[in-house]
Amino acid sequence: xxxxxxxxxxxxxxxxxxxxxxxxxxxxxxxxxxxxxxxxxxxxxxxxxxxxxxxxxxxxxxxxxxxxxxxxxxxxxxxxxxxxxxxxxxxxxxxxxxxxxxxxxxxxxxxxxxxxxxxxxxxxxxxxxxxxxxxxxxxxxxxxxxxxxxxxxxxxxxxxxxxxxxxxxxxxxxxxxxxxxxxxxxxxxxxxxxxxxxxxxxxxxxxxxxxxxxxxxxxxxxxxxxxxxxxxxxxxxxxxxxxxxxxxxxxxxxxxxxxxxxxx
Amino acid sequence: xxxxxxxxxxxxxxxxxxxxxxxxxxxxxxxxxxxxxxxxxxxxxxxxxxxxxxxxxxxxxxxxxxxxxxxxxxxxxxxxx
Numbered sequence: 099x100x101x102x103x104x105x106x107x108x109x110x111x112x113x114x115x116x117x118x119x120x121x122x123x124x125x126x127x128x129x130x131x132x133x134x135x136x137x138x139x140x141x142x143x144x145x146x147x148x149x150x151x152x153x154x155x156x157x158x159x160x161x162x163x164x165x166x167x168x169x170x171x172x173x174x175x176x177x178x179x180x181x182x183x184x185x186x187x188x189x190x191x192x193x194x195x196x197x198x199x200x201x202x203x204x205x206x207x208x209x210x211x212x213x214x215x216x217x218x219x220x221x222x223x224x225x226x227x228x229x230x231x232x233x234x235x236x237x238x239x240x241x242x243x244x245x246x247x248x249x250x251x252x253x254x255x256x257x258x259x260x261x262x263x264x265x266x267x268x269x270x271x272x273x274x275x276x277x278x279x280x281x282x283x284x285x286x287x288x289x290x291x292x293x294x295x296x297x298x299x300x301x302x303x304x305x306x307x308x309x310x311x312x313x314x315x316x317x318x319x320x321x322x323x324x325x326x327x328x329x330x331x332x333x334x335x336x337x338x339x340x341x342x343x344x345x346x347x348x349x350x351x352x353x354x355x356x357x358x359x360x361x362x
Numbered sequence: 363x364x365x366x367x368x369x370x371x372x373x374x375x376x377x378x379x380x381x382x383x384x385x386x387x388x389x390x391x392x393x394x395x396x397x398x399x400x401x402x403x404x405x406x407x408x409x410x411x412x413x414x415x416x417x418x419x420x421x422x423x424x425x426x427x428x429x430x431x432x433x434x435x436x437x438x439x440x441x442x443x
Contacts, residue, residue, distance in 0.1 A: 111369040111415075111433045118368075119420040119430040130425055134403065135380030139424035295386050295418045328380075335380035 122146040124155050126175045135335020137325030138167050138234060140292040144302040145205075145232065146174055152309060158201040159193050161186040163215075165207035166240040184215025187222035187231065194229045201312055203230040208249040209239045212274045216248070219274070226283020226317040230308045233274065233320055236327040237346060244330030248272040251349045256330075271349070275322045279356040285317035287355040291324040291347060293339035300352075316358045324350050365435045368415025370408055373427040377405035383419035383428060392419060 110116075121127075124146040132139045149155055155176055162170040164183035171178035181189040186204035194202040211219050211233050219231065238256055239245040246256040246263060251271045253262040263271070279287045286308055290301035301323055308319040324346050326338035333341060370391070377399065384392045389412035399405050415432025 111367055111431045112371065113431065113433075116369075116415075116431040116433045117429070118415055118432045119417040119428070121426040121429070125426060129376055129401075132424065134378035134424075135382055136424055139426075140422070143424070143426045295421050298421050335382055336385050339382065339385075 122150045124150045124175050126173055128173065130173055131169060132166065133327075133329045135326065135328045135338065136166070137236065137292045137323065137327075139173075140298060141205075141232065141234060141301070141323055141325070142167075142170065142173050144292070144298060145305055148302060148306045148309065149174075149176065152306070154201055154309070157199070158203065159197065161190045161193070161202070161204040163204065163206040163210040164241075165210045167205055167207060167234065168241070170205050184210050184213070185218055186210065186215065187218040187227070187229075190229045190231075191222055191225070191227050194227060198228075201230075201309055202228075203232060203309075205232045206234070207240065208233070208235045208237065208247045208274075209242075212248045212272050216274075220278060223278040223284050223318045223320070224281050226281075226285075228312055228315050228317055230305075230312055230319045230321065232305070233322040234325045235274075235322055235350065236325040237271075238327050238330050240327045240330055244327070249274070251346065254345075273350065275320055275355050278318075278320065281318075283317050284320070284356060285358045286311050286319040287322070288320075288357075289322040289324065289350055289352050289355060291342060291352055293324075293326065293342040293347075297352070304354075311358055322350075324352070366414050367411075367433055367435060368413035369431045370413055370419060371429040371431070372406055372408070373429075374405040374407075375399050375401075376425055376427045377403060378425060379403040379405055380424065381406070382422045382424065386418040386422040388416065388418065389413060 130139045160178040162180045163186045190204045237249045245258040275287045288304045291297040328335045328338040391413045393409045395407040417430045420428040420430045
């Protein structure tokens with residue numbers, strides 16, 4: 099019975115009026131270099147969906163970092179600038195100050211933002227620069243083959259902490275979102291993930307809210323996205339997403355850390 | 363009750379076979395095929411017609427290779443068939 103119904107409609111389903119999901123047009127029609135299952139590509143995709151839905155493709159300027167997402171400008175069909183390692187927030191400050199009407203964002207990993215660029219990011223936040231920082235936190239240095247990052251959690255095995263991170267000698271993991279949230283210049287800090295369908299939807303909403311806050315000129319916005327790194331965690335993509343759920347999210351709880359008081 | 367049917371179109375040359383969509387699909391419509399694409403990855407294929415067009419696979423897909431169509435069938439049409 100059900101089969102009969104489907105046989106009749108099968109050729110009728112694939113029609114433009116029935117389209118419910120397609121690749122966002124703001125994402126260039128090229129292959130991404132990321133490993134299978136990488137959270138970076140998911141974030142590229144949802145952010146380009148947000149850009150497309152808000153109709154700001156010609157009014158947004160991005161700053162690409164150094165790290166796995168160094169080629170972000172090859173995938174996003176928007177104006178982009180490449181910054182030196184860790185200096186994306188400094189570059190974005192200049193762009194936003196010269197072009198205050200444009201949306202400006204930086205896209206950085208944890209090695210770029212929290213380690214070498216900690217200073218730039220902290221001071222941009224403290225100055226209350228009015229741009230968005232997308233912070234991909236996968237608790238490891240992905241591009242350089244999996245060394246310990248400031249965000250690596252206790253006991254996590256990396257190539258430079260083969261017996262697991264020991265806070266006594268290697269320091270404690272850095273929760274960058276919580277660190278900058280108390281600063282008065284910071285408008286919006288949230289932590290999201292892209293390991294499940296539900297979390298991807300929430301992350302997309304958070305990115306959209308951050309751009310709306312930027313439009314209102316509320317100040318510095320940080321959207322931290324807890325992501326995976328299947329290659330350097332030596333897991334399959336499915337296992338890595340479970341690891342995010344079971345190990346990383348308990349340490350980096352998801353949700354809004356700071357929201358602006360003036361909400362409209 | 364209206365029946366909802368969906369159809370997924372997979373860009374097999376861009377699929378990296380990460381299997382996240384297979385996990386996300388509530389209807390077990392997707393599975394990893396045995397053939398490989400030009401990059402050498404096994405790619406995901408549709409294995410049954412249970413798709414309801416819920417777009418879970420497309421949302422979780424990191425490489426945006428899945429296009430989803432969804433059509434709602436009115437009860438009248440179902441009876442007619």
